[in-house]
Amino acid sequence: MNVSEVMVQYLTARGHRREAAQSDATGGVLHRRRGLAMVQGELRLAASLGLDLLVVVFCDGSLNRIEIKQANRNYPSWGTLIEPTDLARLAPAMGCEGVMVDSSAALGRLLAGERPKDRPLVVGARIDPSQYTAQF
DSSP states (O other), rough: OOOOHHHHHHHHHOOOOOHHHHHHTTTEEEEEHHHHHHSHHHHEEEEEETTOOEEEEEOOOOOOOHHHHHHHOOOOOOBOOOOOOOOOHHGGGGTEEEEEEESSHHHHHHHHHOOOSSSEEEEEEOOOOGHHHHHO
16 A cells, blocks of 8 residues: 555545545645645644644655656656655644654554644655656
8 A cells, every 4th residue: 555545544534535535635635745845834824823734745755757757758867856854853843743654554553643633743754756657
């Protein structure tokens, strides 16, 4: 089971229709790491309001979709690698709790446990970007 499937299972178990959970998992609940940079202000606001949001960030270390497009056009891969960011250390700077996971099993265990009730939880999920090749 991959990270997206774990999130769909988690949301479905909490009353979301499977279709809505899949939509939520690709829309607002999950972010690729470059998407997180665009919502840091909102996360800080959510923390100041004491909201218990769950945010899962795909940490794949690349701009893989761009890399795939470059490869499809026989261009060399250029400018698509992203150095790792420790979201467990970044999250507190926004007033959030932060944790990193390395597998869908670890994500499942985390989601089954207790979460902070007074601030967002930002989960950095390390994933292998090679799985995108089959999707695109």
